[in-house]
Amino acid sequence: MSSQGQTSHPVDHTTSYYAASAHPAPARPALQGRITTDVCVIGAGFTGLSTALHLAQYGFKVVVLEGNRVGWGASGRNGGQIVNGYSRDLSVIEARYGKEASDALGAMSLEGGDIIRSLVKQYNIQCDLKPHNVVAALNPRQLHELEQVKTNWEQHGHTELEMLDKAQLQQHVATECYIGALLDKRGGHLHPLNLCLGEAAAIESLGGQIFEDSRVVQVLHDQAKPLVKTAQGEVEANYVVVCGNAYLGDAVPELTNKIMPVSTQVLTTEVLGAEKCQALMPAGTCIEDANFFLDYYRMTADHRLLYGGGTVYGGAExxxxxxxxxxxxxxxxxxxxxxxxxxxxxxxxALTLTRIPHFGRLKNTVYFAHGYSGHGVTCTHLAGKLIADTLKGDATRFDSFARLPYYPFPGGRLLRVPLTVMGSWWYLLRDRLGV
Structure with a gap:
C-alpha cells in the first residue's frame, strides 16, 4: 500500500500502516547531471534528515540523496517508540570502555528524544507525538534488571523514571503477562514516517535539496573534494555524510562488514475504536517487553493496535x-x-557486533553514523546533531562515539548470520526459562 498523495512516484513505500496513513508529500525528482554543495548526505532516513536539518540550521548548503523515498527504510517502518539510551545499558558501556566513555554517552542519552520534541514543536510537524514509554518485565530476573537500569540511569541524571508493580502496570496495559515494569516519562511514541516527511519539509524550507530515486552507486573520496555518484548524476561536496544504515548496500564498501541487517516485523489491526483501546491500554503509553528478542506495541491515533516483534538476522522477510x-x-x-x-x-x-552505534570518519571529508541496533529513533536524531556540530567545528561529542573500538562481524557475509544466531541462543533460552 502506498502513501496518500504520492502514488505518482516510481519507487513506492512498503505495505505499512504508516505509508497508508502518511500525510501528502511531494514526489521529489531524481538527481540529473552534476551539482555542487557544501555537504552531501546519503540517505533520507532519520540520521540523514537530522544531519541535513541541523546543518541547514547552521547555514550549510545541503543536498540529500535518497535511493527510494524519504523515510522508505527503517525510519519510516519502525515501532515509532521514543526509547532513550542505547542497545546496551550504560553499566555495560562503563564495564567495556571505562567511566569516561559511559559518562560522555550517558550525558547524551536523553538528547535524541529532546531533539525530536524540539523539531516537532519548531516546525509544527504533525506526527501524533505522545508522551511516556514502558519496559515490562515477564519474570523476577527482568524486573531486577530494570531496577538496576533505573539506578544506573539516575546516576547519569535521568530522574524521570518510576518502577511499576503489577497493579500499577494495569493502567498502561490490561494483561496478565507481566509482573512489573519501568516507566520512562522522557520516552514517548509517534508516527515515524510523518516525522520523516515533516523533517524533510523543514530541510527544504531552509534551502536544502532532497533527491529521491537517486541511489548512490559510488563515493570517490581519494581527492580534495569527494564525489558522490548516482545512476544519472553526481554531487561534488566539501563533505559527505553516509547515513544509509541497513539499506546502504555496497556504495561504501569500507562500511559493509561493520553492520548486519536484521529484520523486524509489524502488524496493525483493524480500527478497534476508542473505547476498546482505552480499556486495553488506558494511559496511552507504548510498551516494549524486556526480552532479548522483544515485542513492542502501542495504540495508533486512529485507534488500532500496532504490534511488532520478531528478529531475522541477515534481513530476510x-x-x-x-x-x-x-x-x-x-x-x-x-x-x-x-x-x-x-x-x-x-x-x-542495522546491528553492530558491539550493539553500540558506530560513528566515524573514512577521512576528514567523509563521515558516517549507523548501527543503532534497535534503538534508532532517538539516537539517529542525536547523531545528526553531533555530525552537524562536528562540521561546524566542534567534534568533541561525536568523537566520544567515534573513538570507541568497533569490529567486523566474524565470518564475513557468509558466516555472520549463523554465528550471530548461535550467540543469541543463550539469551533466547534465558528469556524462555526466566533465569
Missing part, C-alpha cells in the same frame, strides 16, 4: 508475517484473538 507475530499479540491480548489484521510489513535495522 518471513514468508508469513502475520503467522509469525499474531501469536505474540494474542498472548498479550487474549480478547483480540482472531482480530482482523489490516497491515503487515517488515523492515531492516
Amino acid at each position: 518471513p514468508a508469513d508475517i502475520v503467522q509469525k507475530i499474531r501469536p505474540h499479540l494474542e498472548k498479550v491480548f487474549p480478547t483480540l484473538k482472531d482480530v482482523k489484521i489490516e497491515y503487515a510489513w517488515s523492515g531492516n535495522f
Whole structure:
C-alpha cells in the first residue's frame, strides 16, 4: 500500500500502516547531471534528515540523496517508540570502555528524544507525538534488571523514571503477562514516517535539496573534494555524510562488514475504536517487553493496535508475517484473538557486533553514523546533531562515539548470520526459562 498523495512516484513505500496513513508529500525528482554543495548526505532516513536539518540550521548548503523515498527504510517502518539510551545499558558501556566513555554517552542519552520534541514543536510537524514509554518485565530476573537500569540511569541524571508493580502496570496495559515494569516519562511514541516527511519539509524550507530515486552507486573520496555518484548524476561536496544504515548496500564498501541487517516485523489491526483501546491500554503509553528478542506495541491515533516483534538476522522477510507475530499479540491480548489484521510489513535495522552505534570518519571529508541496533529513533536524531556540530567545528561529542573500538562481524557475509544466531541462543533460552 502506498502513501496518500504520492502514488505518482516510481519507487513506492512498503505495505505499512504508516505509508497508508502518511500525510501528502511531494514526489521529489531524481538527481540529473552534476551539482555542487557544501555537504552531501546519503540517505533520507532519520540520521540523514537530522544531519541535513541541523546543518541547514547552521547555514550549510545541503543536498540529500535518497535511493527510494524519504523515510522508505527503517525510519519510516519502525515501532515509532521514543526509547532513550542505547542497545546496551550504560553499566555495560562503563564495564567495556571505562567511566569516561559511559559518562560522555550517558550525558547524551536523553538528547535524541529532546531533539525530536524540539523539531516537532519548531516546525509544527504533525506526527501524533505522545508522551511516556514502558519496559515490562515477564519474570523476577527482568524486573531486577530494570531496577538496576533505573539506578544506573539516575546516576547519569535521568530522574524521570518510576518502577511499576503489577497493579500499577494495569493502567498502561490490561494483561496478565507481566509482573512489573519501568516507566520512562522522557520516552514517548509517534508516527515515524510523518516525522520523516515533516523533517524533510523543514530541510527544504531552509534551502536544502532532497533527491529521491537517486541511489548512490559510488563515493570517490581519494581527492580534495569527494564525489558522490548516482545512476544519472553526481554531487561534488566539501563533505559527505553516509547515513544509509541497513539499506546502504555496497556504495561504501569500507562500511559493509561493520553492520548486519536484521529484520523486524509489524502488524496493525483493524480500527478497534476508542473505547476498546482505552480499556486495553488506558494511559496511552507504548510498551516494549524486556526480552532479548522483544515485542513492542502501542495504540495508533486512529485507534488500532500496532504490534511488532520478531528478529531475522541477515534481513530476510518471513514468508508469513502475520503467522509469525499474531501469536505474540494474542498472548498479550487474549480478547483480540482472531482480530482482523489490516497491515503487515517488515523492515531492516542495522546491528553492530558491539550493539553500540558506530560513528566515524573514512577521512576528514567523509563521515558516517549507523548501527543503532534497535534503538534508532532517538539516537539517529542525536547523531545528526553531533555530525552537524562536528562540521561546524566542534567534534568533541561525536568523537566520544567515534573513538570507541568497533569490529567486523566474524565470518564475513557468509558466516555472520549463523554465528550471530548461535550467540543469541543463550539469551533466547534465558528469556524462555526466566533465569
